[in-house]
Amino acid sequence: SQQGEEDPQALSIQEGENATMNCSYKTSINNLQWYRQNSGRGLVHLILIRSNEREKHSGRLRVTLDTSKKSSSLLITASRAADTASYFCATGRSYNTDKLIFGTGTRLQVFP
Amino acid sequence: DSGVTQTPKHLITATGQRVTLRCSPRSGDLSVYWYQQSLDQGLQFLIQYYNGEERAKGNILERFSAQQFPDLHSELNLSSLELGDSALYFCASSVGTTAFTDTQYFGPGTRLTVL
Numbered sequence A: 001s002q003q004g005e006e007d008p009q010a011l012s013i014q015e016g017e018n019a020t021m022n023c024s025y026k027t028s029i030n031n032l033q034w035y036r037q038n039s040g041r042g043l044v045h046l047i048l049i050r051s052n053e054r055e056k057h058s059g060r061l062r063v064t065l066d067t068s069k070k071s072s073s074l075l076i077t078a079s080r081a082a083d084t085a086s087y088f089c090a091t092g093r094s095y096n097t098d099k100l101i102f103g104t105g106t107r108l109q110v111f112p
Numbered sequence B: 001d002s003g004v005t006q007t008p009k010h011l012i013t014a015t016g017q018r019v020t021l022r023c024s025p026r027s028g029d030l031s032v033y034w035y036q037q038s039l040d041q042g043l044q045f046l047i048q049y050y051n052g053e054e055r056a057k058g059n060i061l062e063r064f065s066a067q068q069f070p071d072l073h074s075e076l077n078l079s080s081l082e083l084g085d086s087a088l089y090f091c092a093s094s095v096g097t098t099a100f101t102d103t104q105y106f107g108p109g110t111r112l113t114v115l
Helices: none
Strands: A004-007 A010-014 A019-025 A029-037 A043-050 A055-058 A061-066 A071-076 A085-093 A100-102 A106-111 B005-007 B010-013 B019-024 B031-038 B042-050 B053-057 B064-068 B074-078 B087-094 B110-114
Touching: A004 A085, A010 A019, A019 A029, A019 A085, A019 A106, A029 A061, A029 A071, A043 A055, A043 A061, A043 A071, A071 A085, A100 B042, B005 B087, B010 B019, B019 B087, B019 B110, B031 B074, B042 B064, B042 B074, B074 B087
Parallel strands: A010 A106, B010 B110
Antiparallel strands: A004 A019, A019 A071, A029 A043, A029 A085, A055 A061, A061 A071, A085 A100, A085 A106, B005 B019, B019 B074, B031 B042, B031 B087, B042 B053, B064 B074, B087 B110
16 A cells, blocks of 8 residues: 655656655654656655654755645756656655555656 | 666566566665556565565565575565566665665666566
8 A cells, every 4th residue: 555645646847947746644654755766767765854854955856844744745946857757755654664655656747 | 877786677478477586786785675566556565685584574465475595686486477467576775674764776677567
């Protein structure tokens, strides 16, 4: 079963625009991670935010976490065509230490 | 390149058959994870091994089994294959034991098609 649900399912934007993806989850977590997957390829880890953090930055990526709303957002600023990929959130549940549960993903298309 | 290798890249087989997927983790990583990605089920965690021992189990069918060898490479065995087993199978590795605190490095995947 999926822990996280990403929204929107798909997003199309022009190069230079910002892209925002949201992730909602159901149970309490220890942390939340975001991964990127280029079409048909393996996932690449982007960023991890702990449950006691509210915001984290990495280059053009900004992640926020609101544990009261059980939601996270990933913002990609000044997007590039190379950002075209699927983006997944993944949660580590506080009562199950050995599993990373992935969401359904957002497909991002950035047009040049 | 994540440093995780998987073979083969593609596998086409018939229902009822058995296949073995192979994964070599990054140098120094002791944990290996297997995932199945299909259009209808998304990315599903199957099983984790740490230093040769089974560490965690997810949605792995009884027809599937895995093991991790002393050299830390891992194999996922799928038997009595059904059409619904067609999917991308990913292996990932990490340094430690805990899936949600360690960064997982994913291999390129094996695309299995069952005809």
